[in-house]
Amino acid sequence: MKYITIQKCSELTGLSEESIRALKKKGYFRQDVHWVKAPNGRIFINVKEVYEWIEGKKA
Template identity: 35%
Template sequence: MKWVKLNKYCELSGDTPDAIYAKNRRRIWTKGVHYKKAEDGCIWINTEEVDKWVEASVEQDQSQSRRAA
């Protein structure tokens, strides 16, 4: 499933709703790509795009670690 409601995403990932709101406020995630707010006010998370974001973050951390070594 590509899009899941915020509560389901938190259940699956272990993140809290506050952590997700912080990512949105700090513009770590992009509205319309990683998350969207439906007309009824529900927050939906795009799990495919979040997975890509995680992979890119891990790769970036690994390359920074290699440079520091």
């Protein structure tokens, strides 16, 4: 599974939903790399990229 909701990402990674949104807003999570916006406006997280970011493999 490539894309998941912010809520599910929070459950899997231990990051709060608020911190995920803050990382996105501050630019640590980049659009089209760490997250995408679906045609209906909903945000989905690329969990593979987030895990690599957590592990320090990507800046």
